[in-house]
Amino acid sequence: MNRTALTTALIILGIAAVMAYLTLFTVDQTQQAIVLEFGKPKREIKDPGLHYKVPFIQNVEYFDKRILDIDTASQEVIASDQKRLVVDAFARYRITDPLMFFQSVRDETIANSRIGAILEASLRRVLGSASFQTVVRDKREDLMRTILSQVNQEASGFGVQIVDVRIKRVDLPEANMQAIYRRMQTERQRQAAEFRAEGEGAARRIRATADRQVTVIKADATGESERIRGDGDAQRNRIYAEAYNQDPEFFGFYRSMQAYEKGLQAGDTRLLLTPDSEFFKYFNDASGKTPPPAKAGEHPTSPTGTKPAPEAAMPPPAEPEPRAAASGEPNAPTPPPQ
Secondary structure (H helix, E strand, O other): HHHHHHHHHHHHHHHHHHHHHEEEEEEEOOOOEEEEOOOEEEEOOOOHHHHHHHOOOEEEEEEEEOOOOEEEEEEEEEOOOOOOOEEEEEEEEEEEOOOHHHOOOOOHHHHHHHHHHHHHHHHHHHHOOOHHHHHHOOOOHHHHHHHHHHHHHHHHHHHHEEEEEEEEEOOHHHEEEEEHHHHHHHHHHHHHHHHHHHHHHHHHHHHHHHHHHHHHHHEEEEEEEEHHHHHHHHHHHHHHHHHHOOOOHHHHHHHHHHHHHOOHHHHOEEEOOOOEEEEEEEHOOOOOOOOOOOOOOOOOOOOOOOOOOOOOOHHHHHOOOOHHHHOOOOOOOOOOOO
16 A cells, blocks of 8 residues: 555656646746747736746747847949949847747748848938948947938837947958059159159259359459469569569579570470570670670680581570479569560
8 A cells, every 4th residue: 555655656756847848937037028829929927927828739939038139241233433342340239029020021031031121221321322432430439320320210110129230340342442542652653753853943042053053152262362372473473573673683593594504405306596685694794784786797706716606406495384383382473685
């Protein structure tokens, strides 16, 4: 009897455990559920905890209460200025009405597909009415808010709330990007050529100004040097004149000695001079006085009483060459004939 009662109790406990397993269910805090009876929704459960259902008649569908992501594929959009854009965007949504969500789209896979289509259509509609510069830089945040509002309005019948819509990337197609890069490169090269031309023109102006200043400075320096040289020549002549006036005879003798030294050197040049020439006045007389003129038919005689030698070929007398200015000695003036 006791064994039969124990067996019966065990059977009853087993049946109760199975019935409890089939009747009771738990809803996690990240979930929400709908109880279906023969496929028709009976009640909606949003609070986490332990709940019950009628076994074999009712079943439970679970839905996520957290924020879900929708990542759309990259798509081409033509902006209002006829520029093609490659747009990559995503959206985040939350299931707010599980019953409506179940009745309209049933599960998350279909919901993602439907909401993704709405998001792509809204992207084309909003970005197609904006310019490239507006989409890329100026009003990107405003455009995303507009897209969010449109997608929320169209997806409200799915029992979801669109939390956020973001445009991750907006680029030009590869062919257009290469063309833009080439155009940008050409523009930069043109600007660089303009800058180089302006720099070359400035350099030429500066160089011309410098050359003009050099010419003016050289001309001023040349004029100043000529003036100083003229003053020096005048002072030299004055000094020579003073020296000549102190002893004209010695000065004449000194100049004649210099002329003999320069003019009577060995060479191929020949000249004809008479013995009574002014050039030989110190040869004929040590005092340099000119002898009296000879009578007709007579030859002039030397102070010694001998007849002078006949005219001979002699080297030409030459004035002493002026000394180089670098030696620091000025040229002596030629004394006038006595």
